[in-house]
Amino acid sequence: MSENCMHAQFTVNGETVDAQVPVRMHLVDYLRDELGLTGSHLGCEHGVCGACQVMVDGQVVRGCLTLAIQANGKQVQTIEGLTENRELQQLQAAFLEHNAFQCGFCSSGMLLTALEITKHHKQATREEIRELISGNYCRCTGYQAIVNAIESVLVKSSSESGAKV
Amino acid sequence: MNAPHELPLHAEGVATQENYVGQSVPRAGAKKLLEGRGTYLDDLRLPRLVHVVFFRSPHAHANIKQLDLSQARKQPGVVAVFDGHEVAKFCTPWVGVLGHLKGIRSAPQFAIAPERACWQGEAVAAIVAQTRRQAEDALDHVMVDWDLLPVVTDMEASLAGDVVIHADLGDNKCFSRELITENFEAEFAKADVVVEKVYEFSRHTGVTNEPRGILADYNPAENLLTVYQGTQTPNMMQDIFSRHLGIPESNVRVICKDVGGSFGIKVHVYPDEMATAAISVMLKRPVKFSADRIESFLTDIHAREHKVKIKLACTHQGDIIAFDLNDLTGIGPYSVYPRTSGIEGNQVVNLTGGPYKHKHYKAKLDVVFTNKNVTCQYRAVGHPIAMAVTEGIVDEAARKIGMDPAEFRRRNLIADDAYPYTFPSGVKFEKLSHHQCLDQLMTLMDYKGLRQEQANLRAKGIYRGIGLAAMIEVTNPSPAFYGVGGARISAQDGATIRLDPAGMVNVLVSVTEQGQGTEAVFTQIAATAVGVKVENVRVITGDTAITPYGGGTWASRGAGIGGEAVLQAGKVLRKHILDVAAAILKVESATLDLVNGVVVDKLSGQEQMPLSEVGRVAYFRPDTLPMNFQSELTVTRHYTPREYGFTFTNGIQASYVEVDTETGFVKLLKHWCVEDCGTIINPMLVDEQIRGGIVQGIGGAMFEECMYSEDGQLLNGSMADYLVPMAGEMPDMVIGHVQTPTKTSELGAKGAGEAGTAGAPGAVMNAINDALAPLNANVSVQPFTPQRVLAALGKI
Numbered sequence: 001m002s003e004n005c006m007h008a009q010f011t012v013n014g015e016t017v018d019a020q021v022p023v024r025m026h027l028v029d030y031l032r033d034e035l036g037l038t039g040s041h042l043g044c045e046h047g048v049c050g051a052c053q054v055m056v057d058g059q060v061v062r063g064c065l066t067l068a069i070q071a072n073g074k075q076v077q078t079i080e081g082l083t084e085n086r087e088l089q090q091l092q093a094a095f096l097e098h099n100a101f102q103c104g105f106c107s108s109g110m111l112l113t114a115l116e117i118t119k120h121h122k123q124a125t126r127e128e129i130r131e132l133i134s135g136n137y138c139r140c141t142g143y144q145a146i147v148n149a150i151e152s153v154l155v156k157s158s159s160e161s162g163a164k165v
Numbered sequence: 166m167n168a169p170h171e172l173p174l175h176a177e178g179v180a181t182q183e184n185y186v187g188q189s190v191p192r193a194g195a196k197k198l199l200e201g202r203g204t205y206l207d208d209l210r211l212p213r214l215v216h217v218v219f220f221r222s223p224h225a226h227a228n229i230k231q232l233d234l235s236q237a238r239k240q241p242g243v244v245a246v247f248d249g250h251e252v253a254k255f256c257t258p259w260v261g262v263l264g265h266l267k268g269i270r271s272a273p274q275f276a277i278a279p280e281r282a283c284w285q286g287e288a289v290a291a292i293v294a295q296t297r298r299q300a301e302d303a304l305d306h307v308m309v310d311w312d313l314l315p316v317v318t319d320m321e322a323s324l325a326g327d328v329v330i331h332a333d334l335g336d337n338k339c340f341s342r343e344l345i346t347e348n349f350e351a352e353f354a355k356a357d358v359v360v361e362k363v364y365e366f367s368r369h370t371g372v373t374n375e376p377r378g379i380l381a382d383y384n385p386a387e388n389l390l391t392v393y394q395g396t397q398t399p400n401m402m403q404d405i406f407s408r409h410l411g412i413p414e415s416n417v418r419v420i421c422k423d424v425g426g427s428f429g430i431k432v433h434v435y436p437d438e439m440a441t442a443a444i445s446v447m448l449k450r451p452v453k454f455s456a457d458r459i460e461s462f463l464t465d466i467h468a469r470e471h472k473v474k475i476k477l478a479c480t481h482q483g484d485i486i487a488f489d490l491n492d493l494t495g496i497g498p499y500s501v502y503p504r505t506s507g508i509e510g511n512q513v514v515n516l517t518g519g520p521y522k523h524k525h526y527k528a529k530l531d532v533v534f535t536n537k538n539v540t541c542q543y544r545a546v547g548h549p550i551a552m553a554v555t556e557g558i559v560d561e562a563a564r565k566i567g568m569d570p571a572e573f574r575r576r577n578l579i580a581d582d583a584y585p586y587t588f589p590s591g592v593k594f595e596k597l598s599h600h601q602c603l604d605q606l607m608t609l610m611d612y613k614g615l616r617q618e619q620a621n622l623r624a625k626g627i628y629r630g631i632g633l634a635a636m637i638e639v640t641n642p643s644p645a646f647y648g649v650g651g652a653r654i655s656a657q658d659g660a661t662i663r664l665d666p667a668g669m670v671n672v673l674v675s676v677t678e679q680g681q682g683t684e685a686v687f688t689q690i691a692a693t694a695v696g697v698k699v700e701n702v703r704v705i706t707g708d709t710a711i712t713p714y715g716g717g718t719w720a721s722r723g724a725g726i727g728g729e730a731v732l733q734a735g736k737v738l739r740k741h742i743l744d745v746a747a748a749i750l751k752v753e754s755a756t757l758d759l760v761n762g763v764v765v766d767k768l769s770g771q772e773q774m775p776l777s778e779v780g781r782v783a784y785f786r787p788d789t790l791p792m793n794f795q796s797e798l799t800v801t802r803h804y805t806p807r808e809y810g811f812t813f814t815n816g817i818q819a820s821y822v823e824v825d826t827e828t829g830f831v832k833l834l835k836h837w838c839v840e841d842c843g844t845i846i847n848p849m850l851v852d853e854q855i856r857g858g859i860v861q862g863i864g865g866a867m868f869e870e871c872m873y874s875e876d877g878q879l880l881n882g883s884m885a886d887y888l889v890p891m892a893g894e895m896p897d898m899v900i901g902h903v904q905t906p907t908k909t910s911e912l913g914a915k916g917a918g919e920a921g922t923a924g925a926p927g928a929v930m931n932a933i934n935d936a937l938a939p940l941n942a943n944v945s946v947q948p949f950t951p952q953r954v955l956a957a958l959g960k961i
């Protein structure tokens with residue numbers, strides 16, 4: 001069986017991809033195998049663990065449940081790009097400071113979920129943070145350090161913006 | 166706890182101005198993992214790389230009547246196809262037995278089963294293709310004609326032996342052990358009170374976020390096999406590849422880059438990984454195997470399928486006289502190589518009753534084969550079973566005589582001044598701190614206040630429970646664990662430490678990094694020992710070609726054994742650096758010290774020279790040094806714990822839960838753990854490692870179960886069906902410490918990696934049963950699903 005492909009044009013971390021994309025290939029496989037962006041990981045390949053998460057048009061998606069062709073006309077951002085443009089800088093520093101990771105395999109996905117929390121759930125309580133990261137599996141930590149790290153960023157941004165904590 | 170002057174690291178000449186030991190510094194070298202710049206196994210690419218996938222048996226027990234690979238071979242991209250006979254020509258089979266587990270038996274196991282599959286998921290053919298997708302597509306074209314054989318999945322049925330899995334062995338018994346202390350029956354008969362209970366544990370598995378993987382690269386020109394593998398034991402695997410593939414040991418190099426979690430899953434020999442290495446030799450090119458999630462569930466070792474009958478005998482006053490244990494465990498069709506599947510049950514026998522001062526003990530263990538996936542050592546091997554049955558029956562006894570469970574434990578825990586102590590099972594404790602840990606726990610959790618709150622809420626129809634679990638943990642094993650049984654598994658580890666010309670300190674260690682922070686704690690120890698800043702230390706692990714020889718990461722041994730080697734090597738390097746500086750300065754080296762990477766005058770503290778100057782002279786201008794002086798700025802030291810079989814640690818956990826008696830759901834409200842792992846190198850890392858361990862223990866107690874049908878089909882081989890703990894269900898966990906450094910090493914560190922997992926299931930079980938007690942209900946089958954809770958309440 002030869003690969004059935006379709007033409008697609010999209011950007012990955014700001015760079016244009018203009019290619020024939022195998023129609024059955026998942027986005028995370030395309031990023032890893034074709035573009036060498038191995039920062040997004042394959043944990044379960046059925047949408048439960050969250051290690052494969054990337055952003056498509058600013059929304060976090062499971063890279064293992066999204067077909068590469070679905071990225072056509074869209075902007076894809078990965079852990080590599082979000083590191084380079086410093087969007088994750090504060091969270092990465094907090095994760096390191098709080099030891100909010102061990103093996104790091106979940107971290108790329110976890111950080112993207114955390115970024116969404118800092119953008120859209122600025123007032124999240126600890127319990128809400130726990131709920132919001134419940135789509136990301138971490139086998140190493142007790143999750144507590146991750147909650148602490150995300151909470152510390154929320155508290156910091158909230159005090160910087162002058163809002164009441 | 167040792168007195169302050171007894172703490173090894175306070176000894177003269179060890180403490181430096183910048184003592185990183187005991188400080189929560191952020192993990193050195195780990196930032197790459199947060200930036201997507203780690204190198205996990207599946208991230209590796211090599212020229213001419215091909216991908217192997219395996220055709221796995223859909224049946225739990227079946228003979229291969231005919232295997233037809235001809236159509237698969239013709240599929241696009243397929244490079245080669247192999248059956249078990251072909252691979253066996255390049256990789257000899259193995260038998261998972263050890264000499265010191267007397268009578269243990271197993272059958273020869275092949276990389277690819279040539280004639281018969283003994284569990285659903287056992288590989289019977291390999292397909293190699295240019296891409297993994299092509300190889301997976303070709304799997305659909307493998308034709309097998311099977312001859313189905315009788316299946317035995319139930320442990321008791323296996324013991325009865327109506328269906329025998331390996332005819333050559335005569336029955337299904339892998340290993341048995343019996344132990345009885347002197348006058349046991351007479352002493353047991355003297356008891357006022359005997360409580361008895363049966364506990365069942367469902368098999369579960371590690372679910373590492375990164376599945377298993379291997380990339381083998383054979384170079385025929387040099388007869389050199391380079392294996393990239395997510396493994397906890399590079400040297401053990403080097404030996405095994407060498408012996409089973411027939412390549413000289415020195416020609417096998419095992420490299421372990423970043424690993425996405427191990428927990429004991431990645432410490433064993435897996436047939437598909439051996440086959441991948443063999444196929445690389447056969448094809449003379451690099452071959453990669455990366456398991457997908459269903460393969461992980463079917464073939465990553467499972468663990469902890471036990472049925473335990475336990476009795477406790479005590480006096481009316483609450484003094485424990487004896488424990489009587491009967492453990493049955495089912496391990497799948499083979500004892501796993503080379504550590505065996507007898508160790509887990511053996512540990513249950515060794516450790517049951519472990520925290521207490523009774524003198525009498527009887528134990529019987531049966532380990533039987535079944536047609537399910539193999540089981541073997543998984544984080545906290547045997548401890549979660551031993552601690553749960555001990556602590557469960559202790560609570561039953563306390564309830565029966567009407568004593569508070571904390572008070573019952575206080576009465577029976579081994580006294581803190583009773584050490585060294587030999588436990589009835591024969592294991593020896595150097596120095597434990599049960600009572601200090603209990604006292605600290607009571608304060609930390611406000612035990613009395615919590616009991617009051619519980620009583621108040623119970624009056625309102627809210628059922629909350631408090632569960633305690635005291636524990637002991639095997640760490641820093643000596644050669645008595647595996648070496649004496651004939652396994653080529655190193656109990657010693659080594660560190661090579663070198664001053665580089667620019668003044669950086671480079672450390673090579675045989676213990677591997679699995680994400681727990683090994684390299685970070687070695688960085689802290691090296692910086693402390695040499696007298697430099699942590700940012701000037703670089704640690705390298707996981708490469709048999711460059712690191713010293715050693716055991717790797719398992720049994721909570723990394724910090725205690727590898728760390729001691731780093732400390733000793735670092736101290737000698739410090740001395741050698743000062744010798745060079747003294748030769749340059751023409752002073753006695755005793756007048757100099759090394760502080761924060763600068764050579765200073767010991768008395769005045771005045772700076773003499775930076776390390777880069779020592780490096781410059783030693784490496785590039787040794788002609789300026791005295792004729793009879795040779796600098797030695799590379800030092801290797803090794804360490805083996807030998808005084809005790811294991812360096813035991815201890816601790817106690819508590820769980821606070823609320824049971825919804827209508828739905829059977831258990832809400833975990835809070836968890837506490839007070840633990841004594843000796844010298845703590847990085848408190849922040851230890852605390853979260855313990856928390857992660859607790860969560861893993863909670864997983865087994867509350868959610869995780871590899872469910873099999875009677876005919877041996879795994880029913881829940883996906884993460885949608887096999888539940889793991891996620892953040893939403895987990896409580897906040899409070900961690901406390903008592904520090905009793907081991908005197909067997911200068912560092913004084915014991916292990917901490919498994920304590921959380923060891924004690925959590927028992928604590929949670931006791932909390933649930935404490936909540937259910939007023940309703941005369943009790944759960945004893947893990948995991949404690951809502952269904953099991955409701956059944957206990959008689960509601961379904």
